[in-house]
Amino acid sequence: MVNPQTDEIRPISVSESPEDKFREFLEIRGEKLTDPRRVLVRHIYSTHKHFDADELVRDLHDSGRAISRSTVYRTLRLLVDAGLLRELRLTNRTAYEHDYGYPDHDHLHCTSCNKVVEFRNEEILKLRDAVSRANGFRASGHRFLIEGVCSSCSRSHSPRRRLDLI
Known part of the structure:
Protein backbone atom coordinates (compact mmCIF):
# COMPACT_ATOMS: atom_id res chain seq x y z
CA MET A 1 0.00 0.00 0.00
CA VAL A 2 2.59 2.58 -1.05
CA ASN A 3 1.40 5.82 -2.58
CA PRO A 4 3.56 6.20 -5.72
CA GLN A 5 3.31 9.99 -5.47
CA THR A 6 4.84 10.24 -2.00
CA ASP A 7 6.14 6.73 -1.24
CA GLU A 8 4.01 6.92 1.91
CA ILE A 9 2.87 3.65 3.45
CA ARG A 10 -0.90 3.88 3.75
CA PRO A 11 -2.93 2.30 6.56
CA ILE A 12 -4.93 -0.83 5.85
CA SER A 13 -8.51 -1.40 6.88
CA VAL A 14 -8.91 -2.99 10.32
CA SER A 15 -12.03 -4.19 12.10
CA GLU A 16 -11.29 -2.53 15.46
CA SER A 17 -9.87 0.84 16.40
CA PRO A 18 -6.45 0.85 18.10
CA GLU A 19 -8.17 2.02 21.27
CA ASP A 20 -10.64 -0.89 21.21
CA LYS A 21 -7.84 -3.36 20.46
CA PHE A 22 -5.80 -1.98 23.38
CA ARG A 23 -8.81 -2.14 25.73
CA GLU A 24 -9.33 -5.80 24.77
CA PHE A 25 -5.63 -6.58 25.36
CA LEU A 26 -5.70 -4.92 28.77
CA GLU A 27 -8.91 -6.69 29.82
CA ILE A 28 -7.33 -10.07 29.04
CA ARG A 29 -4.49 -9.08 31.38
CA GLY A 30 -6.94 -7.91 34.05
CA GLU A 31 -6.04 -4.27 33.57
CA LYS A 32 -8.06 -1.19 32.62
CA LEU A 33 -7.81 1.39 29.88
CA THR A 34 -7.18 4.38 32.13
CA ASP A 35 -7.59 7.97 30.97
CA PRO A 36 -3.81 8.52 30.53
CA ARG A 37 -3.54 5.31 28.45
CA ARG A 38 -6.54 6.37 26.35
CA VAL A 39 -4.95 9.79 25.74
CA LEU A 40 -1.69 8.13 24.70
CA VAL A 41 -3.32 5.74 22.22
CA ARG A 42 -5.37 8.52 20.67
CA HIS A 43 -2.38 10.84 20.47
CA ILE A 44 -0.07 8.22 18.96
CA TYR A 45 -2.62 7.15 16.36
CA SER A 46 -3.63 10.72 15.43
CA THR A 47 -0.60 10.90 13.10
CA HIS A 48 1.68 8.37 11.45
CA LYS A 49 5.29 9.07 12.29
CA HIS A 50 8.31 7.47 13.92
CA PHE A 51 8.92 8.78 17.42
CA ASP A 52 10.86 8.00 20.55
CA ALA A 53 9.60 8.19 24.11
CA ASP A 54 11.15 11.60 24.78
CA GLU A 55 9.51 13.07 21.66
CA LEU A 56 6.17 11.66 22.78
CA VAL A 57 6.53 13.18 26.25
CA ARG A 58 7.44 16.53 24.67
CA ASP A 59 4.49 16.37 22.20
CA LEU A 60 2.07 15.57 25.02
CA HIS A 61 3.41 18.41 27.14
CA ASP A 62 3.23 20.85 24.20
CA SER A 63 -0.40 19.87 23.59
CA GLY A 64 -1.29 20.52 27.25
CA ARG A 65 -1.56 16.89 28.35
CA ALA A 66 0.22 16.12 31.59
CA ILE A 67 1.15 12.43 31.55
CA SER A 68 4.10 11.26 33.58
CA ARG A 69 7.21 9.97 31.85
CA SER A 70 6.90 6.63 33.69
CA THR A 71 3.30 6.20 32.46
CA VAL A 72 4.47 6.91 28.91
CA TYR A 73 7.27 4.32 29.11
CA ARG A 74 5.03 1.66 30.69
CA THR A 75 2.27 2.27 28.16
CA LEU A 76 4.67 2.12 25.21
CA ARG A 77 5.80 -1.32 26.42
CA LEU A 78 2.16 -2.43 26.68
CA LEU A 79 1.36 -1.09 23.20
CA VAL A 80 4.28 -3.08 21.78
CA ASP A 81 3.15 -6.22 23.64
CA ALA A 82 -0.39 -5.67 22.33
CA GLY A 83 0.87 -5.55 18.73
CA LEU A 84 -0.18 -1.94 18.26
CA LEU A 85 3.32 -0.47 18.06
CA ARG A 86 6.60 -1.80 16.70
CA GLU A 87 9.99 -0.96 18.17
CA LEU A 88 12.76 0.09 15.82
CA ARG A 89 16.18 -0.17 17.41
CA LEU A 90 18.20 2.48 15.65
CA THR A 91 21.86 3.29 16.12
CA ASN A 92 21.41 5.72 19.00
CA ARG A 93 17.77 5.41 20.08
CA THR A 94 14.67 3.26 20.12
CA ALA A 95 11.89 4.59 17.92
CA TYR A 96 8.29 3.43 17.72
CA GLU A 97 5.84 3.23 14.84
CA HIS A 98 2.34 1.95 14.21
CA ASP A 99 2.18 -1.80 13.72
CA TYR A 100 -1.57 -2.41 13.91
CA GLY A 101 -3.30 -1.23 10.76
CA TYR A 102 -0.16 -0.88 8.63
CA PRO A 103 1.25 -3.34 6.09
Missing part, protein backbone atom coordinates in the same frame (compact mmCIF):
# COMPACT_ATOMS: atom_id res chain seq x y z
CA ASP A 104 4.67 -4.99 6.39
CA HIS A 105 7.36 -2.56 5.31
CA ASP A 106 11.03 -1.86 5.80
CA HIS A 107 13.14 1.15 6.70
CA LEU A 108 16.11 3.27 5.72
CA HIS A 109 17.78 5.09 8.64
CA CYS A 110 20.15 8.02 8.20
CA THR A 111 22.77 7.71 10.92
CA SER A 112 23.66 11.38 10.49
CA CYS A 113 20.30 13.17 10.89
CA ASN A 114 18.19 10.25 12.24
CA LYS A 115 15.69 10.46 9.37
CA VAL A 116 13.67 7.24 8.93
CA VAL A 117 12.18 6.41 5.54
CA GLU A 118 9.61 3.64 5.07
CA PHE A 119 9.55 1.54 1.93
CA ARG A 120 7.92 -1.62 0.67
CA ASN A 121 9.64 -3.92 -1.78
CA GLU A 122 8.00 -7.05 -3.17
CA GLU A 123 11.40 -8.62 -3.98
CA ILE A 124 12.34 -8.56 -0.28
CA LEU A 125 9.03 -10.25 0.59
CA LYS A 126 9.61 -12.91 -2.09
CA LEU A 127 13.15 -13.55 -0.83
CA ARG A 128 11.92 -13.81 2.78
CA ASP A 129 9.28 -16.35 1.75
CA ALA A 130 11.68 -18.36 -0.44
CA VAL A 131 14.34 -18.56 2.29
CA SER A 132 11.67 -19.54 4.80
CA ARG A 133 10.27 -22.31 2.56
CA ALA A 134 13.75 -23.65 1.82
CA ASN A 135 14.32 -24.03 5.54
CA GLY A 136 10.91 -25.46 6.43
CA PHE A 137 9.91 -22.25 8.14
CA ARG A 138 6.71 -20.23 7.94
CA ALA A 139 7.49 -16.51 8.21
CA SER A 140 5.06 -14.31 10.07
CA GLY A 141 7.01 -11.11 9.46
CA HIS A 142 10.47 -9.63 9.25
CA ARG A 143 12.48 -6.53 10.10
CA PHE A 144 14.84 -5.06 7.54
CA LEU A 145 16.67 -1.84 8.34
CA ILE A 146 19.23 -0.25 6.04
CA GLU A 147 21.54 2.18 7.79
CA GLY A 148 23.50 4.82 5.94
CA VAL A 149 23.50 8.48 5.07
CA CYS A 150 20.62 10.21 3.27
CA SER A 151 21.20 12.35 0.19
CA SER A 152 20.73 15.62 2.13
CA CYS A 153 23.40 14.69 4.66
CA SER A 154 25.69 13.38 1.91
CA ARG A 155 25.51 16.71 0.09
CA SER A 156 26.12 18.73 3.24
CA HIS A 157 29.16 16.62 4.18
CA SER A 158 30.66 16.24 0.72
CA PRO A 159 34.34 17.14 0.39
CA ARG A 160 34.97 20.74 -0.59
CA ARG A 161 38.68 20.47 -1.33
CA ARG A 162 40.67 18.07 -3.47
CA LEU A 163 42.75 16.95 -0.47
CA ASP A 164 39.56 15.79 1.27
CA LEU A 165 39.06 13.25 -1.52
CA ILE A 166 42.28 11.41 -0.64
Whole structure:
Protein backbone atom coordinates (compact mmCIF):
# COMPACT_ATOMS: atom_id res chain seq x y z
CA MET A 1 0.00 0.00 0.00
CA VAL A 2 2.59 2.58 -1.05
CA ASN A 3 1.40 5.82 -2.58
CA PRO A 4 3.56 6.20 -5.72
CA GLN A 5 3.31 9.99 -5.47
CA THR A 6 4.84 10.24 -2.00
CA ASP A 7 6.14 6.73 -1.24
CA GLU A 8 4.01 6.92 1.91
CA ILE A 9 2.87 3.65 3.45
CA ARG A 10 -0.90 3.88 3.75
CA PRO A 11 -2.93 2.30 6.56
CA ILE A 12 -4.93 -0.83 5.85
CA SER A 13 -8.51 -1.40 6.88
CA VAL A 14 -8.91 -2.99 10.32
CA SER A 15 -12.03 -4.19 12.10
CA GLU A 16 -11.29 -2.53 15.46
CA SER A 17 -9.87 0.84 16.40
CA PRO A 18 -6.45 0.85 18.10
CA GLU A 19 -8.17 2.02 21.27
CA ASP A 20 -10.64 -0.89 21.21
CA LYS A 21 -7.84 -3.36 20.46
CA PHE A 22 -5.80 -1.98 23.38
CA ARG A 23 -8.81 -2.14 25.73
CA GLU A 24 -9.33 -5.80 24.77
CA PHE A 25 -5.63 -6.58 25.36
CA LEU A 26 -5.70 -4.92 28.77
CA GLU A 27 -8.91 -6.69 29.82
CA ILE A 28 -7.33 -10.07 29.04
CA ARG A 29 -4.49 -9.08 31.38
CA GLY A 30 -6.94 -7.91 34.05
CA GLU A 31 -6.04 -4.27 33.57
CA LYS A 32 -8.06 -1.19 32.62
CA LEU A 33 -7.81 1.39 29.88
CA THR A 34 -7.18 4.38 32.13
CA ASP A 35 -7.59 7.97 30.97
CA PRO A 36 -3.81 8.52 30.53
CA ARG A 37 -3.54 5.31 28.45
CA ARG A 38 -6.54 6.37 26.35
CA VAL A 39 -4.95 9.79 25.74
CA LEU A 40 -1.69 8.13 24.70
CA VAL A 41 -3.32 5.74 22.22
CA ARG A 42 -5.37 8.52 20.67
CA HIS A 43 -2.38 10.84 20.47
CA ILE A 44 -0.07 8.22 18.96
CA TYR A 45 -2.62 7.15 16.36
CA SER A 46 -3.63 10.72 15.43
CA THR A 47 -0.60 10.90 13.10
CA HIS A 48 1.68 8.37 11.45
CA LYS A 49 5.29 9.07 12.29
CA HIS A 50 8.31 7.47 13.92
CA PHE A 51 8.92 8.78 17.42
CA ASP A 52 10.86 8.00 20.55
CA ALA A 53 9.60 8.19 24.11
CA ASP A 54 11.15 11.60 24.78
CA GLU A 55 9.51 13.07 21.66
CA LEU A 56 6.17 11.66 22.78
CA VAL A 57 6.53 13.18 26.25
CA ARG A 58 7.44 16.53 24.67
CA ASP A 59 4.49 16.37 22.20
CA LEU A 60 2.07 15.57 25.02
CA HIS A 61 3.41 18.41 27.14
CA ASP A 62 3.23 20.85 24.20
CA SER A 63 -0.40 19.87 23.59
CA GLY A 64 -1.29 20.52 27.25
CA ARG A 65 -1.56 16.89 28.35
CA ALA A 66 0.22 16.12 31.59
CA ILE A 67 1.15 12.43 31.55
CA SER A 68 4.10 11.26 33.58
CA ARG A 69 7.21 9.97 31.85
CA SER A 70 6.90 6.63 33.69
CA THR A 71 3.30 6.20 32.46
CA VAL A 72 4.47 6.91 28.91
CA TYR A 73 7.27 4.32 29.11
CA ARG A 74 5.03 1.66 30.69
CA THR A 75 2.27 2.27 28.16
CA LEU A 76 4.67 2.12 25.21
CA ARG A 77 5.80 -1.32 26.42
CA LEU A 78 2.16 -2.43 26.68
CA LEU A 79 1.36 -1.09 23.20
CA VAL A 80 4.28 -3.08 21.78
CA ASP A 81 3.15 -6.22 23.64
CA ALA A 82 -0.39 -5.67 22.33
CA GLY A 83 0.87 -5.55 18.73
CA LEU A 84 -0.18 -1.94 18.26
CA LEU A 85 3.32 -0.47 18.06
CA ARG A 86 6.60 -1.80 16.70
CA GLU A 87 9.99 -0.96 18.17
CA LEU A 88 12.76 0.09 15.82
CA ARG A 89 16.18 -0.17 17.41
CA LEU A 90 18.20 2.48 15.65
CA THR A 91 21.86 3.29 16.12
CA ASN A 92 21.41 5.72 19.00
CA ARG A 93 17.77 5.41 20.08
CA THR A 94 14.67 3.26 20.12
CA ALA A 95 11.89 4.59 17.92
CA TYR A 96 8.29 3.43 17.72
CA GLU A 97 5.84 3.23 14.84
CA HIS A 98 2.34 1.95 14.21
CA ASP A 99 2.18 -1.80 13.72
CA TYR A 100 -1.57 -2.41 13.91
CA GLY A 101 -3.30 -1.23 10.76
CA TYR A 102 -0.16 -0.88 8.63
CA PRO A 103 1.25 -3.34 6.09
CA ASP A 104 4.67 -4.99 6.39
CA HIS A 105 7.36 -2.56 5.31
CA ASP A 106 11.03 -1.86 5.80
CA HIS A 107 13.14 1.15 6.70
CA LEU A 108 16.11 3.27 5.72
CA HIS A 109 17.78 5.09 8.64
CA CYS A 110 20.15 8.02 8.20
CA THR A 111 22.77 7.71 10.92
CA SER A 112 23.66 11.38 10.49
CA CYS A 113 20.30 13.17 10.89
CA ASN A 114 18.19 10.25 12.24
CA LYS A 115 15.69 10.46 9.37
CA VAL A 116 13.67 7.24 8.93
CA VAL A 117 12.18 6.41 5.54
CA GLU A 118 9.61 3.64 5.07
CA PHE A 119 9.55 1.54 1.93
CA ARG A 120 7.92 -1.62 0.67
CA ASN A 121 9.64 -3.92 -1.78
CA GLU A 122 8.00 -7.05 -3.17
CA GLU A 123 11.40 -8.62 -3.98
CA ILE A 124 12.34 -8.56 -0.28
CA LEU A 125 9.03 -10.25 0.59
CA LYS A 126 9.61 -12.91 -2.09
CA LEU A 127 13.15 -13.55 -0.83
CA ARG A 128 11.92 -13.81 2.78
CA ASP A 129 9.28 -16.35 1.75
CA ALA A 130 11.68 -18.36 -0.44
CA VAL A 131 14.34 -18.56 2.29
CA SER A 132 11.67 -19.54 4.80
CA ARG A 133 10.27 -22.31 2.56
CA ALA A 134 13.75 -23.65 1.82
CA ASN A 135 14.32 -24.03 5.54
CA GLY A 136 10.91 -25.46 6.43
CA PHE A 137 9.91 -22.25 8.14
CA ARG A 138 6.71 -20.23 7.94
CA ALA A 139 7.49 -16.51 8.21
CA SER A 140 5.06 -14.31 10.07
CA GLY A 141 7.01 -11.11 9.46
CA HIS A 142 10.47 -9.63 9.25
CA ARG A 143 12.48 -6.53 10.10
CA PHE A 144 14.84 -5.06 7.54
CA LEU A 145 16.67 -1.84 8.34
CA ILE A 146 19.23 -0.25 6.04
CA GLU A 147 21.54 2.18 7.79
CA GLY A 148 23.50 4.82 5.94
CA VAL A 149 23.50 8.48 5.07
CA CYS A 150 20.62 10.21 3.27
CA SER A 151 21.20 12.35 0.19
CA SER A 152 20.73 15.62 2.13
CA CYS A 153 23.40 14.69 4.66
CA SER A 154 25.69 13.38 1.91
CA ARG A 155 25.51 16.71 0.09
CA SER A 156 26.12 18.73 3.24
CA HIS A 157 29.16 16.62 4.18
CA SER A 158 30.66 16.24 0.72
CA PRO A 159 34.34 17.14 0.39
CA ARG A 160 34.97 20.74 -0.59
CA ARG A 161 38.68 20.47 -1.33
CA ARG A 162 40.67 18.07 -3.47
CA LEU A 163 42.75 16.95 -0.47
CA ASP A 164 39.56 15.79 1.27
CA LEU A 165 39.06 13.25 -1.52
CA ILE A 166 42.28 11.41 -0.64
